Amino acid sequence: MNRSPHGTSLGLAGESLAQLEFPAIVKTLAGRTQTPYGRQRALDLRPLWDHQEILEALQEAEESRSLLENEGPLPVGNGIDLKEHLAELHIDGLLLEPEFLREVRFAIEAAAACRTRLLASETTPRLTELTQQLTPLPDLAQEIRRCIGPRDEILDNASFELGDLRRQLQRERGRVKNQLERLLGSDDLQGVFQETLITDRNGRYVVPVRADHSGRVKGFVHDVSASGQTLFLEPAAVLEGNNRISTLEREIVREIERILSRLTAEVRNNRQTLTVNQEVLAHLDLRQAIARFSRDTLARVPELVTEPLLELRAACHPLLILAVNESNGEPRAVIPCDLLLNSEQSALIISGPNTGGKTVALKTAGLLTLMLRAGLPIPCAAGSRIYPFAPVLADIGDEQSIEQSLSTFSGHLVRLKTILERASHGALVLLDELGTGTDPNEGAALALAALDLLRQAGARILATTHLHIIKGYAQLERGVENAAVEFDAENLQPTYRLQYGIPGASHAFTIAERLGLPDQLLQKASHYLGHDQLSGQEIIERLQSLRIALEEELSVAGSLRQEAERERERSRQLREDLNGRRDAILAETRLQGSRLLADAEAKLRALFSEIKPERLKSSERARLTGKVRGLRKDLPRNASNDPGDMPQQVEVNERLFVPALGIDAVVVKCDARQVELDMGGKRIRQPLKSLRQYHPRRFAAQKVQPPRIRDRVERQAFRPRLVLVGKRVDEAQQLLERFLDEAMLHNQQQIEVVHGSGQGILRRAVRELLANRREVTSFHAADITQGGDNITLVEMRH
Numbered sequence: 001m002n003r004s005p006h007g008t009s010l011g012l013a014g015e016s017l018a019q020l021e022f023p024a025i026v027k028t029l030a031g032r033t034q035t036p037y038g039r040q041r042a043l044d045l046r047p048l049w050d051h052q053e054i055l056e057a058l059q060e061a062e063e064s065r066s067l068l069e070n071e072g073p074l075p076v077g078n079g080i081d082l083k084e085h086l087a088e089l090h091i092d093g094l095l096l097e098p099e100f101l102r103e104v105r106f107a108i109e110a111a112a113a114c115r116t117r118l119l120a121s122e123t124t125p126r127l128t129e130l131t132q133q134l135t136p137l138p139d140l141a142q143e144i145r146r147c148i149g150p151r152d153e154i155l156d157n158a159s160f161e162l163g164d165l166r167r168q169l170q171r172e173r174g175r176v177k178n179q180l181e182r183l184l185g186s187d188d189l190q191g192v193f194q195e196t197l198i199t200d201r202n203g204r205y206v207v208p209v210r211a212d213h214s215g216r217v218k219g220f221v222h223d224v225s226a227s228g229q230t231l232f233l234e235p236a237a238v239l240e241g242n243n244r245i246s247t248l249e250r251e252i253v254r255e256i257e258r259i260l261s262r263l264t265a266e267v268r269n270n271r272q273t274l275t276v277n278q279e280v281l282a283h284l285d286l287r288q289a290i291a292r293f294s295r296d297t298l299a300r301v302p303e304l305v306t307e308p309l310l311e312l313r314a315a316c317h318p319l320l321i322l323a324v325n326e327s328n329g330e331p332r333a334v335i336p337c338d339l340l341l342n343s344e345q346s347a348l349i350i351s352g353p354n355t356g357g358k359t360v361a362l363k364t365a366g367l368l369t370l371m372l373r374a375g376l377p378i379p380c381a382a383g384s385r386i387y388p389f390a391p392v393l394a395d396i397g398d399e400q401s402i403e404q405s406l407s408t409f410s411g412h413l414v415r416l417k418t419i420l421e422r423a424s425h426g427a428l429v430l431l432d433e434l435g436t437g438t439d440p441n442e443g444a445a446l447a448l449a450a451l452d453l454l455r456q457a458g459a460r461i462l463a464t465t466h467l468h469i470i471k472g473y474a475q476l477e478r479g480v481e482n483a484a485v486e487f488d489a490e491n492l493q494p495t496y497r498l499q500y501g502i503p504g505a506s507h508a509f510t511i512a513e514r515l516g517l518p519d520q521l522l523q524k525a526s527h528y529l530g531h532d533q534l535s536g537q538e539i540i541e542r543l544q545s546l547r548i549a550l551e552e553e554l555s556v557a558g559s560l561r562q563e564a565e566r567e568r569e570r571s572r573q574l575r576e577d578l579n580g581r582r583d584a585i586l587a588e589t590r591l592q593g594s595r596l597l598a599d600a601e602a603k604l605r606a607l608f609s610e611i612k613p614e615r616l617k618s619s620e621r622a623r624l625t626g627k628v629r630g631l632r633k634d635l636p637r638n639a640s641n642d643p644g645d646m647p648q649q650v651e652v653n654e655r656l657f658v659p660a661l662g663i664d665a666v667v668v669k670c671d672a673r674q675v676e677l678d679m680g681g682k683r684i685r686q687p688l689k690s691l692r693q694y695h696p697r698r699f700a701a702q703k704v705q706p707p708r709i710r711d712r713v714e715r716q717a718f719r720p721r722l723v724l725v726g727k728r729v730d731e732a733q734q735l736l737e738r739f740l741d742e743a744m745l746h747n748q749q750q751i752e753v754v755h756g757s758g759q760g761i762l763r764r765a766v767r768e769l770l771a772n773r774r775e776v777t778s779f780h781a782a783d784i785t786q787g788g789d790n791i792t793l794v795e796m797r798h
Contacts, residue, residue, distance in 0.1 A: 015415075016394040020366040020430075022047075024319055025376070032292045034073075036081045037278055038285025045286070047373035047390070051304070054388055056126060057375025058301045063124040064284075064291035065377070069726050072754035074117060075785050076285045077110030079103045082278055089268045095260045096267060099152040104267055104274065105144040109785045111277040112136040114284060127287070133280050135273045140266050147259055154256050162255045169248040176205050176241035183207065183217075183235060192216050194230045203249065204242040206232040290376055295726065297321045299377035302384035308426055308460050310341040310365065310389075314381035317364045318371070321379060335496040336381070339365045345481055347451060347461040349434075349474035352485030352504030357496045358464040359396065359432055361485070365462055366392050366430045389428035389460065393419045396432040409437030416450055425458030434465040444469040455479070471503035588680075647693035650675060655698040656691045658684075666700045718746040725756040729765045736769055743796055744775050752782070753792045766792060 017023065030042040048054050067074065080103050088094060096104075111134045118124055118131040147158035156163040177198055183189065184196045184207060194208040201222035209217055209231045211224075220239070223232040234242060267274070293299070297318045314336035321334050339361065341348050350358050368378040373388050395415040416431075423429055435447035444467045451473070454461050465471065474482040484504030486495040647656065654667045656677065665677035665684070675691065677684050722739045724732040736753065743751050753770075755762045770779045775797045782791035 016366075016392060017370065019394045019396045020363055020370060020392070021319060022367060022370050022374075025367070025371060028319075028322065029286070029289045029293055029376075032289035033285050034076055034078050034288070035281065035285050037083075037282040038076065038289065040081075041282040041286045042289055045374055047370050047392075048375065049373075049390060051306075051388060054373055054375060055304065058304075058372070058377065060126045060130070060287050061290045061294065061375055061377055062301055063127050064287040065294050067121065067124055067127070068288060068291040068756075069295065070123075070723060071117075071121075072723060072725055072756065072787055073288055073790055074284055075110055075113040075787055076281050076288065077106055077784065078788075079106045079110070082107060082274060086267075086271050086275055089264070089271055094264065095257060096264045097152075098148050098154060098260070101144050101260075101263055101267070102148050102152055105141050105148070106784075107274065107278060107281070108137045108141040110281060112138065112141075113785045114281065127284070130280060130283065134277055137270055137273065140270060143266065144263060147263060154259060158259045159255060162252065162259065165248055165252045165255060169245065169252065172241060172244050172248060173205075176238045176245065179238050179241065180205060180207055180235070183237065189216060199232065201232050201234075203246055204234050205238060205245075206234045209233045293318075294377040296325060297379050299379045300382065300384075301377045302372070302380055302386050304372075305385050305387050307343045308387045308389065308458075309343040309385065310339055310369075310387070310428075310460070310462075311385040312339040312365070312368060312378075312380045313384045315339050315364055315368060315384070316379040317360060317367065318379055320360075336379075337361055337364065337496055337498055339368075339498075340500060341460060341462070341481075345479055346455045346459075347463065347474070347480040348483055349470055349480065350462065350464045350483045350485060350498065350504070351466065351471055353487050358485055360496070361498065362394075362396060362430050362432055362462055362464055366394055366428065369428055387426070389426060391422060391424075392428045392430070393422055394430040394432075395419060396430060409443075412437055413446075420450065420453055420457075423454050423457045423459040427457070427459040429454055429459050429461045429463075431461065431463040434463040435467045435470055436465075440467055441469070443467070448473055451480075468503075475503065644693060644695045646689055647691055648688075650688070650691075650693070651699075653700050654693075655700050656693060658686060658690070659692060660686075660690060718742055718748070720748050720751040721754065722751070723754045724762060724766065725754060727762070729762060732762055733765060733769055736766060740773055740775060740796075749796055751794045751796065753794060754787070754790065755792065757790050763789065763792070770794060 026043055026045050029045065030039045033039045033042050048057065080100075082100075082104065085096065085100055089096075115131050115134040115136060118128045121128060147155055149155045154162070156166055180198045184193055184198070192209060192213040194210050197208055198205055199208065200206070204222060206222050207217075208225075211229050211231055214221070214231050214233070217233060217235055219233045219235040219237075221231050221233050224230070225232075297316075298321070299318070302312065315338070316334045316336050324334055337357075337360075350361060352358055368380070369386065369389050369392055371378050372386060373390065395412060419429055419431075431447075431450075434451075435443035437443065447463075447465070447467070447470055451461060451463070451470075463470075471482060474480045481500060482503040484499045484502050486497045486499055487504075650656065650667050650670050652667055652670065655664050656667060656675070657663075658665050658677070658679070661679070663679065665679040667675055668678050668683065669676040674685050674687055677686060720743065722736065724735060727735065732755070739751070739753075753766055755766050757763070767779065770776050770792070777795045777797050779792050779794045781789045782793050
């Protein structure tokens with residue numbers, strides 16, 4: 001819970017935080033909290049210093065997002081801040097008001113609900129460890145619930161004495177009213193009363209008597225009407241009853257004070273626990289707000305490295321993403337940008353036209369670094385890496401000050417002086433429009449000297465410039481790299497992408513020409529610019545054009561290479577299929593040939609048995625039989641290598657060679673001595689010594705078993721809770737309809753649908769669908785401790 005100091009004590013000047021729009025991120029987070037103490041925690045958020053604390057905060061952020069998307073928001077409640085009232089409990093005689101006591105009960109219930117929820121989770125170790133600090137106070141919550149009603153009233157069962165006194169009071173009031181009603185209806189007193197009405201004055205029951213008949217009723221006058229025509233009189237007959245009522249009311253007040261004193265003492269005894277609970281709930285509320293922010297900006301946690309480098313792929317400015325999401329018109333999509341500064345580079349000089357987004361790239365790099373150090377995921381692509389630079393020092397925008405007699409250039413110099421004093425190893429320095437605001441040569445010289453000093457101090461620098469001297473410095477100096485903001489000169493539109501390795505052109509003449517400035521003006525401007533500078537700009541623009549063309553060609557070449565690899569893979573598969581078919585045909589041919597030869601041998605033996613021995617010599621018989629058997633050598637052979645040695649161990653579905661038949665067969669069963677083989681649908685048994693095994697071993701393709709139709713429905717375990725958070729409306733409706741059908745199939749009487757809050761679109765869609773389903777008898781929002789309007793409880797027909 002405790003964090004390191006922040007602000008200027010870390011070298012993070014408040015001006016830099018403001019320039020990089022970190023306060024806007026904080027304000028956005030505060031708007032996503034549920035409690036006032038969570039909101040204050042968000043407003044107090046600052047970047048952290050300790051590397052381990054940053055890692056823990058990011059882990060908590062990831063766990064919170066996973067919890068939000070899979071199980072819905074945590075029930076942190078939405079009660080008031082208790083700390084101010086708890087701090088006053090040291091005052092003797094202080095009684096807590098019933099409405100505050102009820103807020104104490106809500107806070108206890110929220111803490112208990114969060115603790116139960118997180119202790120049951122197996123995917124939130126950091127948050128679960130934090131939840132260990134929550135202390136349930138079930139006895140105190142139960143006592144407050146027993147004594148304080150939903151309208152902050154003290155209930156009769158708060159104590160036996162209070163209930164008895166109130167019953168006595170009710171009976172006494174009834175007796176007095178009955179006496180007064182009989183008096184008002186008395187025939188002897190007709191015309192005495194202004195109206196037949198019993199009213200109250202100073203806590204005593206009175207009747208309105210006409211002033212001109214006041215002597216007909218004995219009693220005490222408590223009030224007179226504005227006209228003086230009506231006296232509000234307490235008849236003597238009810239004097240004793242009114243006295244008893246006043247006495248009972250005083251006793252009830254004393255009993256209520258005693259009850260509040262008892263409850264106040266209980267709260268005072270648990271003041272420290274309640275304070276710690278609220279701190280933990282504030283922390284959880286902030287983490288939930290960060291989870292909502294991460295979901296809305298498609299943020300992730302990049303890899304944190306220990307060496308100073310910046311490698312953010314497809315990075316986006318989060319405020320631009322939120323502006324696009326909240327736009328009512330046709331918003332322009334946020335174009336991601338690669339921000340790269342490896343460990344061997346100390347500075348990146350970004351140049352290009354004024355409309356090219358140089359400052360946006362600078363602010364994005366600085367803001368994402370600050371966010372990450374504050375424990376916030378950032379919008380970037382997978383595989384991004386970053387070092388948690390500290391401090392982050394920025395000079396962005398116009399620092400002109402009339403009150404301090406500072407020009408724009410002087411303002412930049414004052415900021416640069418502060419940056420040079422604070423920059424150190426591991427610092428990130430962001431300098432916008434480096435060297436501008438004065439004579440270009442002198443400004444460039446000062447800028448280059450500042451770059452040298454900052455690099456010597458070990459800082460990493462991102463700077464923007466229009467000056468060719470600084471661009472040349474980046475091109476020639478080791479450890480400094482140029483980056484150009486890509487610009488579409490034909491359409492006068494920036495692409496917001498960075499091209500690394502070359503400087504960017506300002507495109508001032510191109511933009512001026514496209515905007516229709518006179519040719520005479522452009523010609524004179526070219527004359528004043530000078531041939532060398534104009535040629536230099538043309539060379540830079542030409543380099544950019546060649547770079548763009550080269551990237552396009554590389555993209556085309558990459559596509560062609562991928563297509564060639566796909567074609568090669570298809571060719572390989574085709575060859576394998578053809579080889580497999582060839583082997584199958586040869587095997588079938590050998591099998592058929594072996595069968596024909598076997599038949600021929602059988603027929604030959606039958607003929608030999610019919611011929612008398614003296615008519616055919618045994619040598620002739622052997623010669624003919626050998627010729628028939630020799631035909632096996634002429635059968636086609638498999639293209640694959642001949643099998644090797646006798647198998648020592650075989651497996652079911654392995655393909656073996658049967659030398660006696662000259663064909664392959666598939667193992668069906670096997671034991672220590674014999675193997676049962678499948679040979680084209682026929683089963684044979686062979687000893688291991690009569691078989692040969694392939695090297696490498698071969699196996700037959702598995703046969704796909706046809707699906708079996710079962711005569712009964714097998715139901716899986718059904719969980720009566722559906723989480724739709726983050727789903728589109730059409731997808732959520734399909735999931736909900738399927739969920740309702742399964743609930744009916746499992747005879748569920750009540751189910752939960754978690755849809756979150758957001759803008760309420762998904763909640764309305766869910767409830768509209770539920771209203772039109774016949775199997776749904778009723779539905780309503782969950783209790784505030786169970787998620788409130790983020791969850792809809794559904795009662796099913798059964």
